[in-house]
Amino acid sequence: VSACRKRLSARRKHTLKSCMLVVANNLLEAESQVKAKERETFLAEKCPPLDVPYSREELVELCKKLHQQINISEEERYCTEFKLNMVLNEVRTPQSAGSVWRETGRDVTC
Numbered sequence: 818v819s820a821c822r823k824r825l826s827a828r829r830k831h832t833l834k835s836c837m838l839v840v841a842n843n844l845l846e847a848e849s850q851v852k853a854k855e856r857e858t859f860l861a862e863k864c865p866p867l868d869v870p871y872s873r874e875e876l877v878e879l880c881k882k883l884h885q886q887i888n889i890s891e892e893e894r895y896c897t898e899f900k901l902n903m904v905l906n907e908v909r910t911p912q913s914a915g916s917v918w919r920e921t922g923r924d925v926t927c
Contacts, residue, residue, distance in 0.1 A: 825833075870876050
């Protein structure tokens, strides 16, 4: 049975491997271009170009606005982190889940 099978020559194997590498390289390049385009699109949506004001009052207002946005995102991060820790504590010790809420002494209305 094995005598019937033809074996590929070393040259043919090398040619097939090089062709496969060229195709794989082309696919990787295309994928990296798509990812770069997706990244640019995402950044254009989420981070519009910053319009820097020239007067001091406008700059102060911009700083206040940015600080408010930072505070809001920090509060959201804190609430999410707190909820995650609560869930992790419940998973680790399911019998004492109620005591975890009492031990923290924090408001969980996030």
